[in-house]
Amino acid sequence: MILDPQIAKTNLTRIARELGFDDCRVSRAREATHAEAYKNWISDGCAGDMAWLERNIDRRVNPTEVVPGACSVISLALNYFPGHEDPDGDYRIARYAWNEDYHDIIEAKLKDLNSALEDMGGVQRFYTDTGPVLERDFATDSGLGWSGKSCVQIHKEMGTWFFLAELITTLDLPPDQPFGDHCGKCTRCMVACPTDAITEPHRVDARRCISYLTIEYLGPIPLEFRKQIGDRIYGCDTCLDVCPWNRFAKISRETKFHARQSVFQNRLRDFLELDDESFRIMFAKSPIKRIKRNRFLRNVCVALGNVGTKKDLPALTRAAGDEDALISEHAAWAVSEIKARTEA
Ligand code: B12
Ligand code: SF4
Ligand code: SF4
Incomplete structure (x- = not known):
């Protein structure tokens, strides 16, 4: 028909x-x-x-x-x-x-x-x-x-x-009209981006973007970006958070997007206790499961290096002995960052 x-x-x-x-x-x-x-x-x-x-x-x-x-x-x-x-x-x-x-x-x-x-x-x-x-x-x-x-x-x-x-x-449907660009003179996202990843309007260099570095990138996080990552352990919302058009945003009707308590009840150092099996259980059906335990703990170590305290040192020292080199290197980096900050 x-x-x-x-x-x-x-x-x-x-x-x-x-x-x-x-x-x-x-x-x-x-x-x-x-x-x-x-x-x-x-x-x-x-x-x-x-x-x-x-x-x-x-x-x-x-x-x-x-x-x-x-x-x-x-x-x-x-x-x-x-x-x-x-x-x-x-x-x-x-x-x-x-x-x-x-x-x-x-x-x-x-x-x-x-x-x-x-x-x-x-x-x-x-x-x-x-x-x-x-x-x-x-x-x-x-x-x-x-x-x-x-x-x-x-x-x-x-x-x-x-x-x-x-x-x-293949259906020939009547097209709608474009709405036009309504950014005007605003540059808030470009100014707020922690890593200067928005290199010009309408261009993000993924290699500098925290979303790429914490989700897509498989290797060690380049040292030049570790501090700017701050407390972000998966993705980055900064250029969205500052956008003035979000003042009209309404909460999603889909409750499957609302915060998962079993994840957010944890502190950063608790995540260091996850093994492969408990990681899979905690992030079942979540987009985070895709980056697997090693990239997730890599990101957790970077955040701890930036915001952690002496109380995080025992868990990080254990993680520095992890058999996965990606985790152990980032944990050792976090230990040295916390020590430099707290012993100065
Ligand atoms: C690769 C990818 C990434 C990469 C690269 C992002 C980038 N900016 O290029 C990384 C991993 C960094 C990433 C991050 C994020 N992503 Co992503 N990503 C994609 C993916 C798979 C392809 C995007 C792509 O082709 N990039 C290459 C560039 C050149 O294309 P573009 O950014 O889409 O830009 C187009 C326009 O801006 C336009 N354009 C270019 N020049 C100009 C000039 C003018 C004047 C104008 C008007 C337009 C214009 O043309 C470009 C090419 O078509 C899309 C899904 C898809 N298949 O499209 C999701 C997608 C873009 N991502 C999405 C999301 C949610 C995110 C994050 C918000 C996640 C997060 N919170 O961490 C961030 C946002 C970062 C950002 N500022 O863009 C959503 C975005 C939804 C939305 N409302 O925009 C998408 C659409 C997935 C989806 N199906 O919902 N992403
Ligand atoms: S997602 Fe974060 S790092 Fe990437 S362009 Fe936006 S503000 Fe910059
Ligand atoms: S913050 Fe939003 S409105 Fe302002 S320039 Fe960026 S995308 Fe456009």
Whole structure:
């Protein structure tokens, strides 16, 4: 059955709302507006070790290479905002990772939306985060929001605290109009970034970004960034926290994004007691499980080196003997940082 395009779009937005998405907009399936900016970002090495971003560039910048005959890109937003207040704890975790992994939650919704579009005669591929799509570029084209100077996509009601997802479809849906850039003269995110990772408006050098260094990067954290990481043990929200558009943010209806008590009841040094098994249990269904025990404890040691006290030294000294070299080196670094601070 092929429906009238306007009726198909009305059905789409209704079903997207029923599935719990907070916004749903449409743009044309064609080469991304900022395809060149993406290619330059890659060739300048800004992706660091994320080699997967360098593969299939032609597909990533053009949805018609992903779905032959694609006409439209449907951009979806899901609010994850768990609140302004940081939960208890002598550390910070990026808000998107306070509880369950969004990939699983969103993919279930995308499957249902895909079935509904199939019933309307469409052929689709759907993605959230991991697919070959420049998600923020197409969201901007659809008027869902705009790419701020921090690169983060901003929605006029949700601010920055939402995930993106999309379906590339053969259905010819009437496109929405772009909303335009509303950063104005503001540069708060650029000024606040602890590592100067926003090297120019609309460009983040991932190699300097704390989100990359604490999540994606596999090796030892370069010494030049350890102090700036402060008390962050997974991801970084600083360029989002300072964005004035977040004053309109409302708490997510999805309780699976609200802070997980069994994680936040711990102090930093408690995490050093985790073995592989207890790490897996504590972070079951959480995005944090992806970085495994060794990268997580690496990050915990960096934070302890920055904010820890003498009371943390016994646990850190034990961790300095860990058989994993990544953990032992960072624990030894933390011990020397705390001693230098407290014995000076
Ligand atoms: C790789 C990646 C990262 C990398 C690199 C980030 C970066 N800024 O490039 C790292 C690990 C650092 C990272 C960090 C984060 N990420 Co990330 N990440 C991605 C991923 C997989 C690809 C992004 C990418 O292609 N980067 C390369 C650059 C060149 O592209 P871009 O940043 O998207 O920029 C586009 C626009 O800014 C635009 N543009 C470029 N120049 C210009 C100029 C003008 C004038 C304009 C208007 C636009 C414009 O074109 C660019 C290319 O399309 C996307 C998912 C996806 N498939 O798109 C998630 C994604 C962007 N990440 C997401 C999140 C939540 C985060 C963090 C907030 C997590 C955290 N709290 O720690 C941080 C935010 C850091 C930041 N300031 O961007 C969300 C963002 C949601 C939103 N509201 O924007 C996404 C969309 C995942 C999702 N499905 O929800 N991420
Ligand atoms: S996530 Fe943190 S380190 Fe990365 S660009 Fe934003 S403020 Fe800078
Ligand atoms: S902090 Fe200011 S410049 Fe940065 S994204 Fe938000 S509005 Fe734009």
